[in-house]
Amino acid sequence: MKKLGLIVSSTRPSRIGPKAAEWVKSVAANQGWEVELFDLAEIGLPFLDEADVPMQGNYTQPHTKEWAAKVAGVDAVAVVTPQYNKSFPATIKNAIDFLFAEWNDKPVALVGYGWTGGTDATEGLAGVFGHVKANVVDQINLVFNTDLDPAGEMTVSEENDDALRIALTAMADAPANQPA
Numbered sequence: 001m002k003k004l005g006l007i008v009s010s011t012r013p014s015r016i017g018p019k020a021a022e023w024v025k026s027v028a029a030n031q032g033w034e035v036e037l038f039d040l041a042e043i044g045l046p047f048l049d050e051a052d053v054p055m056q057g058n059y060t061q062p063h064t065k066e067w068a069a070k071v072a073g074v075d076a077v078a079v080v081t082p083q084y085n086k087s088f089p090a091t092i093k094n095a096i097d098f099l100f101a102e103w104n105d106k107p108v109a110l111v112g113y114g115w116t117g118g119t120d121a122t123e124g125l126a127g128v129f130g131h132v133k134a135n136v137v138d139q140i141n142l143v144f145n146t147d148l149d150p151a152g153e154m155t156v157s158e159e160n161d162d163a164l165r166i167a168l169t170a171m172a173d174a175p176a177n178q179p180a
Contacts, residue, residue, distance in 0.1 A: 002172050004033040005074035009081040009092035011041040016152030020113055020142060021080045023154050024164065028078070031168050038070055040091045047094055054100040067095065068102050076107040076171035077134075083114035083121040096128055103132040107171035110139045111164070113148060117141030135174060138167035 006024055010017040018039065025035045045063055052058040059065050071077070081088045096103065108129050112118020122139035129136050140163045142148050147156045 001032060001034050002075040003073070004028050004035045004168075004171070005071060005077045006035050006037050007077060007079045007092065007095070008037065008039045008041070009079060009089050009095070011089070011091050015041075015082070016113070016148070016150070017080050017082060019152035019154060020111065020148065023156060024078050024080060024111055027161065027164050028168055031165065031172070033168065033172070036070070036074060040095055043067065043095075045091075045095055045098060048097050050098070054098060057101055064098050068099055071099055071102040071106070074106075076109070076174065078109045078111060078167075078171075079125060080111045080113070081118060081121050081125060083112055083116065083118040086120040088112075088121040088125050092125065093128060096132060100132055103129065103134040105175070106134045107174040108134045108136045109164070109167040109171060110136065111142065112139065113142040113144070115144050117143040117147075137170040137174065138163060140164050140167065 006021055008017040008021045028035050050061060050064055059068055081092055110122040110125050112122040118141045122141060126136045140160055142160060144150055147160055148154050
């Protein structure tokens with residue numbers, strides 16, 4: 001059974017990311033994935049505080065070592081992210097920036113949400129993940145009042161439900177990552 005790391009990137013008190021993550025978790029579990037939730041609000045990474053650049057892999061902080069072990073310990077990652085001001089939250093950028101080799105060749109699916117479906121957020125994250133050599137397999141964008149409402153009630157379209165299933169299949173079929 002493959003293991004999916006499911007990152008909830010919003011840390012706002014009134015966030016709906018955990019509700020969107022429940023949808024992803026349900027679809028993934030139905031496809032045979034073991035899902036581990038990585039809620040950045042609970043993980044609480046500080047802003048990048050390592051002395052060496054992540055590419056060197058010389059992690060000294062306990063929180064960095066724990067985060068690296070979480071990401072290295074899964075076969076693929078799905079990121080649930082809101083769109084804030086035509087971009088993604090700083091928390092997910094920070095979480096990505098802490099690591100490097102752990103992202104190499106890691107299959108990633110991006111699930112954005114917002115009034116325009118989170119397209120700017122997922123496109124921006126695709127570029128960031130591309131830089132750390134992750135394998136972004138798909139971007140699914142949930143639109144308020146179509147796929148979910150601002151309170152987080154899920155009414156995901158068949159098209160997005162299918163898109164997530166296809167992305168999960170692509171991640172399952174991707175070769176295992178080989179950290180440097």
